[in-house]
Amino acid sequence: MKKVIIVNGSPRKNWNTYKMCESFAGGVQAAGGVAEIINLYDVDFKGCRSCFACKLKGGKNFGRCSYPDGLVEVLDKISVADGLVVASPIYCSDVTGVTRCFIERLTFPFFEYKQGYPSIAPKKLKTAMIYTMNIPEVLSNQMYPDLFDKTEFMISTVFEKPIRIFAYDTYQFSDYDKYVVETFDKNKKLKQKETLFPKDLQNAFEAGKSMIESIES
Numbered sequence: 536m537k538k539v540i541i542v543n544g545s546p547r548k549n550w551n552t553y554k555m556c557e558s559f560a561g562g563v564q565a566a567g568g569v570a571e572i573i574n575l576y577d578v579d580f581k582g583c584r585s586c587f588a589c590k591l592k593g594g595k596n597f598g599r600c601s602y603p604d605g606l607v608e609v610l611d612k613i614s615v616a617d618g619l620v621v622a623s624p625i626y627c628s629d630v631t632g633v634t635r636c637f638i639e640r641l642t643f644p645f646f647e648y649k650q651g652y653p654s655i656a657p658k659k660l661k662t663a664m665i666y667t668m669n670i671p672e673v674l675s676n677q678m679y680p681d682l683f684d685k686t687e688f689m690i691s692t693v694f695e696k697p698i699r700i701f702a703y704d705t706y707q708f709s710d711y712d713k714y715v716v717e718t719f720d721k722n723k724k725l726k727q728k729e730t731l732f733p734k735d736l737q738n739a740f741e742a743g744k745s746m747i748e749s750i751e752s
């Protein structure tokens with residue numbers, strides 16, 4: 536059975552990003568695959584330490600990140616998977632810091648310092664990115680014209696180019712009345728949650744199915 540690892544870069548379990556991950560996983564399972572969701576905030580790790588063990592001539596950990604912390608187990612799971620999904624909310628106009636740390640550790644060891652920077656990843660994994668954010672699509676297109684290309688550059692270089700799935704204009708608070716929120720209208724947000732978000736979840740489900748179908752074809 537084909538296995539897909541889904542990495543959730545949101546600290547909130549059971550919120551927007553996690554729900555998109557769950558829907559993607561549902562699509563994977565519907566197509567006969569296996570999916571595992573890993574919550575990055577549960578993993579004890581930091582970004583790349585620049586130890587360069589992954590680039591050491593003749594080194595036993597050449598081409599892999601071996602820094603001894605909680606991420607090594609996750610990276611080992613990804614190295615034998617067939618597909619990878621990285622999901623993150625947008626924080627301060629970027630993916631979360633934890634997601635960035637993960638992308639450094641995942642991709643840098645596979646990026647060989649040779650002419651053309653060939654990938655030495657054990658597999659050209661199928662990949663997908665899930666992004667969730669507070670702002671609507673039109674504003675995202677204006678504000679983040681190159682954020683997603685930049686975020687995906689290393690993943691595209693070492694694996695297959697990711698497909699992208701978005702959930703815009705997400706519902707952020709369990710009760711908007713309890714927080715100081717003047718810039719977002721709670722009724723509009725509720726409407727979005729009930730009408731647009733289910734479509735986003737469906738898109739994630741379909742993408743999960745398609746990933747397994749494309750791995751098997």
Ligand SMILES: Cc1cc2nc3c(=O)[nH]c(=O)nc-3n(C[C@H](O)[C@H](O)[C@H](O)COP(=O)(O)O)c2cc1C
Pocket residue numbers: 545546547550551552553624625626627628629667668669670705706707
């Ligand atoms: C620290 C922080 C920074 C945020 N910055 C942005 C931002 O720059 N742009 C945006 O559209 N949403 C921003 N948001 C909103 C989240 O991206 C959005 O609510 C997202 O769907 C949350 O995902 P979650 O429900 O999985 O936690 C921010 C939220 C937090 C907590």
